[in-house]
Amino acid sequence: METECPECAGTVSIAAPEKGEIVECPECGVELEVVSVSPPALALAPEEEEDWGE
Amino acid sequence: MGRITASIAGGSGYTGGELLRLLLAHPRVEVGQVTSERRAGKRVVGVHPNLRKRTNLAFSRIDDLQRCDVLFLALPHGASGERMDRFLEIAPVVIDLSADFRLREAEEYPRWYGHPHPHPDLLKRFVYGIPELHRAEMRSANAISSAGCLATAAILGLYPLFAEELVDRAKPVVVEVKTGSSGAGAEEGLASHHPERSGVMRSFKPTGHRHTAELEQELTGPSGERPTIAFSATAVEAVRGVLATSHVFLRKPTTERDLWKVYRSCYGTEPFIRLVKENSGVFRYPEPKILTGSNYCDVGFELDEENNRVVVMAAIDNLMKGASGQAVQAMNIRFDFPEEAGLEFAGLHPI
Ligand SMILES: NC(=O)c1ccc[n+]([C@@H]2O[C@H](COP(=O)([O-])OP(=O)(O)OC[C@H]3O[C@@H](n4cnc5c(N)ncnc54)[C@H](OP(=O)(O)O)[C@@H]3O)[C@@H](O)[C@H]2O)c1
Ligand SMILES: [Zn+2]
Numbered sequence: 001m002e003t004e005c006p007e008c009a010g011t012v013s014i015a016a017p018e019k020g021e022i023v024e025c026p027e028c029g030v031e032l033e034v035v036s037v038s039p040p041a042l043a044l045a046p047e048e049e050e051d052w053g054e
Numbered sequence: 055m056g057r058i059t060a061s062i063a064g065g066s067g068y069t070g071g072e073l074l075r076l077l078l079a080h081p082r083v084e085v086g087q088v089t090s091e092r093r094a095g096k097r098v099v100g101v102h103p104n105l106r107k108r109t110n111l112a113f114s115r116i117d118d119l120q121r122c123d124v125l126f127l128a129l130p131h132g133a134s135g136e137r138m139d140r141f142l143e144i145a146p147v148v149i150d151l152s153a154d155f156r157l158r159e160a161e162e163y164p165r166w167y168g169h170p171h172p173h174p175d176l177l178k179r180f181v182y183g184i185p186e187l188h189r190a191e192m193r194s195a196n197a198i199s200s201a202g203c204l205a206t207a208a209i210l211g212l213y214p215l216f217a218e219e220l221v222d223r224a225k226p227v228v229v230e231v232k233t234g235s236s237g238a239g240a241e242e243g244l245a246s247h248h249p250e251r252s253g254v255m256r257s258f259k260p261t262g263h264r265h266t267a268e269l270e271q272e273l274t275g276p277s278g279e280r281p282t283i284a285f286s287a288t289a290v291e292a293v294r295g296v297l298a299t300s301h302v303f304l305r306k307p308t309t310e311r312d313l314w315k316v317y318r319s320c321y322g323t324e325p326f327i328r329l330v331k332e333n334s335g336v337f338r339y340p341e342p343k344i345l346t347g348s349n350y351c352d353v354g355f356e357l358d359e360e361n362n363r364v365v366v367m368a369a370i371d372n373l374m375k376g377a378s379g380q381a382v383q384a385m386n387i388r389f390d391f392p393e394e395a396g397l398e399f400a401g402l403h404p405i
Contacts, residue, residue: 006311008314009311010314027314027318028314028331028332028333029332029334030332047333
């Protein structure tokens with residue numbers, strides 16, 4: 001399936017998508033959850049806050 | 055496949071050395087002559103030790119330059135301008151890395167460089183050397199004026215926002231650039247003496263930097279309205295690298311998704327521009343360090359919704375995308391070579 005990243009509007013393609021699967025956006029690197037396969041839909045996956053220091 | 059002959063005037067300096075490194079490895083180029091007035095007759099590797107076993111060339115003098123297909127000028131500003139008539143006779147294509155032909159209007163030279171232009175008649179022959187803005191003109195240009203290093207980073211970061219007319223022109227665009235020491239060239243002086251330069255975060259041009267003129271020129275819209283650029287430069291602890299951080303106030307509220315679309319539509323197919331904006335990891339935004347030796351310009355941004363402000367970050371290696379790499383990219387376009395030829399190096403990590 002091919003759909004848009006909700007964060008950056010980049011194209012995300014997944015060969016054999018499964019509901020609940022977590023993928024990374026190739027453009028902005030955000031983690032995305034496949035919330036529906038047909039129609040294709042992605043949602044931002046809750047990410048653990050990273051302490052970036054500085 | 056045929057090769058063209060390329061020579062370098064001012065080949066003993068930093069940008070000349072980088073040009074030589076790139077051209078020696080270029081599949082479509084044969085290096086002709088490399089000049090230095092002070093070191094004429096001496097081995098090139100004496101000042102460019104990274105090129106040992108890559109070349110046996112010795113330096114020539116500018117007066118001994120022979121015809122070639124493309125002549126790169128890596129001379130200090132002033133030294134290119136005064137000899138340009140001759141240089142244009144030596145080669146059908148001249149690529150000048152100095153500032154002497156970057157500004158289209160002769161009257162800008164007294165204002166920014168403090169002297170009248172020696173050859174105002176020639177200014178119109180030059181194409182400003184950022185391929186992402188002027189690729190079409192470059193294909194047939196016989197004179198290309200490579201852009202300033204700080205200007206390249208700042209312009210590439212800002213250009214999409216101006217092209218899409220998103221900028222609130224009633225407010226200035228504030229540009230703060232950080233630069234390493236090689237941006238000042240190989241000529242030594244007290245400011246670059248190690249005990250004085252090492253460890254600095256030195257404001258060296260809070261106002262009045264010459265590259266401001268390049269931003270004003272290149273970001274002028276089709277309507278002819280010049281942008282207001284408030285430009286400051288700071289020297290930091292690095293040999294190579296420029297990071298330009300720009301603050302842009304927008305005409306209308308927008309979203310990060312829309313900004314992504316603006317940048318992607320402008321740069322999506324550009325071989326040397328990468329959009330860098332990630333939510334995790336250490337290198338979330340453009341970082342010059344990992345671009346060392348590469349011709350990439352990494353561009354990132356973040357929206358401050360409350361103030362309708364975009365902070366744009368653009369990073370380059372000043373000697374590559376800021377000078378010699380960009381000049382080779384221009385040559386590739388002009389001679390219809392693959393645009394990435396000789397510029398494939400990806401940079402280093404860790405470094
Ligand atoms: N460094 C950067 O990051 C950077 C970036 C973009 C553009 N540029 C521009 O590129 C040009 C070269 O910069 P650079 O950093 O490579 O400078 P550099 O390291 O100081 O080298 C200058 C070169 O020009 C020669 N030269 C100096 N004065 C001369 C004169 N009066 N007549 C003939 N040759 C002369 C020197 O040769 P000798 O051995 O004879 O002294 C040397 O080869 C400058 O116009 C600079 O503004 C530099
Ligand atoms: Zn994305």
